[in-house]
Amino acid sequence: MTLLDLFLSFLQTGLFSVGGGYVAIPLIRSQTVDVHGWLTEAELMDLATIAEMTPGPIVVNGATFVGLKIAGVPGALVATFGAILPSLIIVSLLAHIYRRFREMPLLQSVLASLRPAVVALIAAAGINMLLQVAFGGRNAVALANARWAGIALFAAAFFALRKWKANPILIMALCGAGGLLLGLAGAF
Amino acid sequence: MEQSKPKRLLTLFASMLYISAFTFGGGFVIVTFMKRKFVDELHWIDEREMLDMTALAQSSPGPIAVNAAIQVGWKMGGFAGMLAAVLGTIIPPMAILTVISLFYQKFAANRYVALVLRGMSCGVAAVILDVSVSLGRNVLKTKNGVYLAVMAAAFVATFFLKINVAWIILSAALIGVIMALAARKGGKRA
Numbered sequence: 001m002t003l004l005d006l007f008l009s010f011l012q013t014g015l016f017s018v019g020g021g022y023v024a025i026p027l028i029r030s031q032t033v034d035v036h037g038w039l040t041e042a043e044l045m046d047l048a049t050i051a052e053m054t055p056g057p058i059v060v061n062g063a064t065f066v067g068l069k070i071a072g073v074p075g076a077l078v079a080t081f082g083a084i085l086p087s088l089i090i091v092s093l094l095a096h097i098y099r100r101f102r103e104m105p106l107l108q109s110v111l112a113s114l115r116p117a118v119v120a121l122i123a124a125a126g127i128n129m130l131l132q133v134a135f136g137g138r139n140a141v142a143l144a145n146a147r148w149a150g151i152a153l154f155a156a157a158f159f160a161l162r163k164w165k166a167n168p169i170l171i172m173a174l175c176g177a178g179g180l181l182l183g184l185a186g187a188f
Numbered sequence: 189m190e191q192s193k194p195k196r197l198l199t200l201f202a203s204m205l206y207i208s209a210f211t212f213g214g215g216f217v218i219v220t221f222m223k224r225k226f227v228d229e230l231h232w233i234d235e236r237e238m239l240d241m242t243a244l245a246q247s248s249p250g251p252i253a254v255n256a257a258i259q260v261g262w263k264m265g266g267f268a269g270m271l272a273a274v275l276g277t278i279i280p281p282m283a284i285l286t287v288i289s290l291f292y293q294k295f296a297a298n299r300y301v302a303l304v305l306r307g308m309s310c311g312v313a314a315v316i317l318d319v320s321v322s323l324g325r326n327v328l329k330t331k332n333g334v335y336l337a338v339m340a341a342a343f344v345a346t347f348f349l350k351i352n353v354a355w356i357i358l359s360a361a362l363i364g365v366i367m368a369l370a371a372r373k374g375g376k377r378a
Contacts (some may be wrong), residue, residue, distance in 0.1 A: 014250045015266030018354060024251075049296045050288060053305055055212050056281020057251030064285040074287075080282060084274065087250030091258040092270065094244055099263075102240075109365030109371070115239040116335040116358035118246070119323040119344035121353060125216040128347070133310045150310050157314035162321070168224050169210045172311035179307015180300060188303065 002071050003078045005036060010082035017059055024058040025051075032066050039066060059083045059173045130154060149188040153178050197265045197272045204257055204276025212305070213312055215252025219245065220319040222256055232264060235326065247357045253277055287341070329346070338363060 009031040017024045025048055032038045036077050039047065051061040058081055067079030101107050131138045133150040160166040182188035191199065203225050211218045219242050226232045233241075245255035254277055261273030288295050295301060300364050307339055345351040 016250070018247065018249050045277040045297065046292055047358065050285065050292050053212075053296065053301070054284050054288060055209055056278070057215065057253050059251050060254070060278050060281045061285050064282045065289055068286060068289055075284065076282065080278060084250060084254050084278065087248065087254050087258060088270075088274070091244065091248050091250070091255045092262065094248060095259045095262045098240065098259075105371070106365065106368045109368035110361045111236075111240050111243070113335065113338050113364035113367060114243040114360045115356065116327045116339035117234060117342035117356055118239050118243045119320065119327055120339045121246070121346055121356065122216050122220060122242075122316060123320035123324060124343055124347040125214065126220075126313060126320050129213070129309065129313035129316060131283065133306070149297050150306070153307060153310035154314050157311045158318060161314055165228075168221055168311075168315040168318075169206065171315065172210060172308050173273070175311030175314075176304040176308040178232065179305075179310070180303045182307070183299075183303035188306065 003074060006067055006070060006075055006079040006173040009036060009117040010059070010066075010079040011085055013059055013062070015086040024062065028059070028062040028066075032062075038070050043069075147188075149182045153182070197268055198263050200261065200269055201272040201276040203230070203281060204260075204273050208253065208277045209280035211253075211312075212308060215245065215256075216242075217312055217316060218253040219256055220316050222260065223319055224315070226260060235258065235323070237263075239323070243357060246353060274361060278364065334367060 013024065013027045013031055025044075028047070029044055033041060033044055047062060047065050050065065051058045054061060060083060063079035063083040064076045067075035067077070069075075071078070072149055098107075102111070128138060131141060133154055134147060135141045135145045136147065156178075157171045157175055158173055161168065179188055207218060207221045207225060211221050211270050219238075223235070223238050227235050228240050241256055241259040242252075244259065245252045248255050254274060257277040258270050261270035263269070274328040324339070327335055332334075335346060342360060345356050346353060
């Protein structure tokens with residue numbers, strides 16, 4: 001039963017990938033390369049590259065990619081459903097608990113101290129991305145490594161967002177076009 | 189929120205479809221785009237609730253984007269809303285990956301694709317930092333020493349020490365529990 005295997009494998013991947021993409025790739029590797037032999041090491045590398053280059057959660061990308069390869073479109077659907085089923089159950093449950101008890105002083109206090117931590121996590125993710133586009137990574141921060149075209153694109157985008165509250169997706173699309181033009185001009 | 193329910197479900201589905209089709213990178217990226225859409229533009233959710241949803245999405249199993257969509261969906265349209273939001277979130281990556289898997293080696297090696305993606309990542313960094321500045325400023329405005337310390341400590345822990353995010357969330361929650369107990373004790377004494 002390939003479809004059942006696909007479902008169960010990605011169910012485990014979905015269930016154990018707490019905290020997003022960081023742990024998803026090792027989990028997908030263990031299920032698809034080590035346990036079932038659905039992908040070769042090289043194909044897993046391809047998957048990681050494509051997941052990075054396309055929108056969407058790595059787990060959903062991985063389930064679609066592996067499902068298609070093993071059992072066509074039904075495989076992709078079954079694997080993706082398996083990957084998000086733990087979320088559907090657990091997060092729905094937690095969302096109801098939140099709705100019911102959010103007025104409780106204890107939960108209020110917990111949420112109030114979680115919020116600043118979440119802000120810090122988002123900011124750290126943003127700074128890491130900025131260091132990536134400005135210098136090629138956090139370990140390469142030095143004037144000699146500065147990527148001026150990337151810094152200029154970032155600065156223009158940041159200015160437009162702060163000053164004019166520009167639509168973020170429009171900004172991203174414009175940055176993509178800017179990257180292409182600068183790259184073709186040999187400056188990026 | 190004056191929209192009728194079917195119309196609201198459609199807006200929810202279309203918003204998630206649009207956000208999900210264009211957001212590259214990890215879960216925090218899509219959460220910042222959701223904040224801009226549902227908090228700033230549609231005014232469906234307040235900023236504090238969006239942060240609560242983010243914390244819950246981050247600390248639950250599964251993709252952060254899907255976890256956040258589930259919560260927004262339940263809030264805006266019950267079970268049907270949850271389905272609409274989740275389908276909107278997963279259809280774009282599934283469709284895009286299906287097309288790309290037909291010729292993925294060419295796609296991955298294409299120079300123009302790489303340039304566009306590199307340009308877009310500059311924009312993504314700008315969006316995340318724009319939202320971070322707004323959120324951070326609101327934490328500063330509370331002028332609450334504990335919250336400021338939690339924010340600073342969480343930043344150092346994740347950015348410099350690279351401590352697992354799960355521990356950071358757990359520690360912040362624990363501080364909340366201690367504060368609640370302290371407040372209760374203080375209340376009794378007074």
